[in-house]
Amino acid sequence: MITPEHQAALDRIASALERISPPAPPPVDLEAHPAYRWDGKALGVVQDFRPLDYTLLAGIDAQKEACLENTRRLAAGHAAHDVLLWGARGTGKSSTVAACVGHVQRTGGNLALVEVATDDLRSLATLFALLRETERPAIVYIDDLGFDENFGGDARALRSMLQGGAAARRGTVRLYATSNRRHIVPRHLSEQDDPINPRDAVDDRMALSDRFGLSLGFHALDQDAYVAIVQRYADAHGLMVDAKEAIQWATQRGSRSGRIAWQYVVELAGRAGKTLD
Template sequence: MSGDPLERIAAALERLAPGPAAAPDWDAASAFVWDAHPDALHPVPEVSRVPLGLLVGIDRQRDTLLANTRRFAEGLPANNALLWGARGMGKSSLVKAVHAELEATGLKLVELQREDIGTVGRLLALLRGAPHRFVLYCDDLSFSHDDAAYKSLKAVLDGGATGRPANVVFYATSNRRHLMPRDMIENERGSAINPAEAVEEKVSLSDRFGLWLGFHACDQDGYLAMIRGYCAAHGLDVDDAALRAEAIEWQATRGARSGRVAWQFFTDLAGRHGVRI
């Protein structure tokens, strides 16, 4: 076989390596999903979301995130945000609802799956040159004991040499405030020569979010207010005493109260009354 063996190896590797992702048609949608196998941004024609006005019991979190995102959409400084806390209390719904409120500004939403965090550098390179501003969003973000992908995330949160692109802000939701198991932190602290330095790198990941917005389990009044709000928005007229009794029985069977449980009850209620949602 003719030719330099090193050149043939280089050519073979070039064929195997994925080329840079092509920019999508940004006008095709206001939201996109990142697919790293192979690299591509897929438009989302219709985002599954709840109107901002129907998110009850999280007024402070709503106002803070909306104001931060509005500033970003206007080209002003804005912080990355970590939405953490109880399951089903509207963390991911709030991110999508805030984007819907500002969609007319040209703001784009890009969803990054947790398992693709390691490819975020390639995604940022694609977004950096785009003529739009982006909310890069990762739902249910957390890291296990042997997971080193958190290091890739630092590029989004401003730790890389090139920093976070000026046209990108990063929002993440998590059930954990510190994005990792507590025993992982304590194990490293106990076995390290310098316990503080051993965990600082991992704990500092949460510290790189300028906004920490906590979400806590709702009480019964908040739970019922959510359901009444859904009924009013969809024109479902139900006797309040019957609604209250059925809603409380529903949450008792779930063993919890949350926005998600409220929506699940309303879905069942609307189906039984022949109301489309």
Template sequence: MEDGGALERIAAALERLAPVAAPPTDWLALPDIGGMGERARTVPVLDALPLEALHGIEAQKVGLRNLCARLASGAAAHDALLWGARGMGKSALVRACVADVQRETQNLALVQLAPGTLPTFPALIAELAGVSRAFLLFIDDLGFGAEARAEMLALRSLLEGGIAPRPPHIRLVVTANRRGIVERQDTSGAIHERDERDDALALADRFGLSLGFHPADKDTYLAILGAYLAPLGLGFDAEEAMAFAIQRGNRSGRTALQFATELAGRAGKRL
């Protein structure tokens, strides 16, 4: 009896130590999925600014919002590459466009892929293939250079397709801070640099929609700042605003938002 009791205690301890199997993902129930690694993580409310709160990127807003609407409706849609200057709203635009379309239909979900998960793409796409919902797979801040070459080649392979085609209700949106990703005129440099550039160009060519984001000039930066502050009834000193940008090393929508946050905080207001 004592031996039997010991075995029962051991069995109970092993049950407590054994990990509980995760339930299967309900892709129709999830509004959005973030940080996709080994398993999906629900994001009940997408962290997104209203589209009208993003300034200085009007053409980019129209292009990506149209793509999201087409994908949600079941129409043909491109994969999208958002490239260029940091801080000009690439990631914010992805979230804002998806959230804006979701106000009209829940047939679109955003799935953000965690770094290093590209090898799991085929399995994820196979799982999503049979789901009657549109999915925008989001890769934020794609890296370049020798250390990221394997990931770039894996993404190229995915975009090119294989024996089994990628379903039309699954599309990718990728952001990259490398400003010259689609520039072709420079053929100088060391062999490895040319190889990296060629890899980037070959990847860029596989996106049907390519949207460039460029550094803001002084007038655009101040206009973005003014657009953030006007609803609060706040003004600003242009010289102070420019000094703030110089201190941070760039004029961008992000810098304008940071300075607007500073001024709103001084005034005791929420932005």
């Protein structure tokens, strides 16, 4: 017979075990939210998904239109590509992905964005298995994808999943990734001559980027394009722009990009005592 003292001790032990190893969180509703985050073990809901308005993206018209068209096809249940968005930092790669998803959702498309917030890409097999539980189309999004020249297990696992194995994912789950490199892995001039690093090894690494059916390049902006982006952002928020000051702002930071343009507009809004949504 368990005495009250023994029962109290058991309760304390059970509570301690729960603190050490808490129960798994309940599964999220894959139909209910616009965006989710995968941490390598579980899916969570992105509570405040507010992407940039698609119409505000300037200087990258061809890239954003191609990304939007592919995203629309996916939401409609039609054949769609995996997408690699590559190029200079701050040129709008991540903003393009979020803006296209947000635009499709606002115009009636039933589409989910799943951001991968882990470096363990081998966990994607588990994520794809979870996404098989819903018919809702989904974009699995990896930001700042890149591998060193060792091309380890994560890269090979990703390439295998991109190859289209029947057990890996549904046809309405596509992978969107951004990278600073066109071929995702770094390349060296020595590859051309080094007998220890033959051409087939180079092809093995480059084959990862070839798995993406749609590759969109984002390049450094010229001065006119940069000022046009600043002007579009400023007009949307009722701010006055001094083009010379905007150029000086970029010069001081050593870069002209959509990110730098937005930072200048934030400065303008702060001076004017305004907030930016």
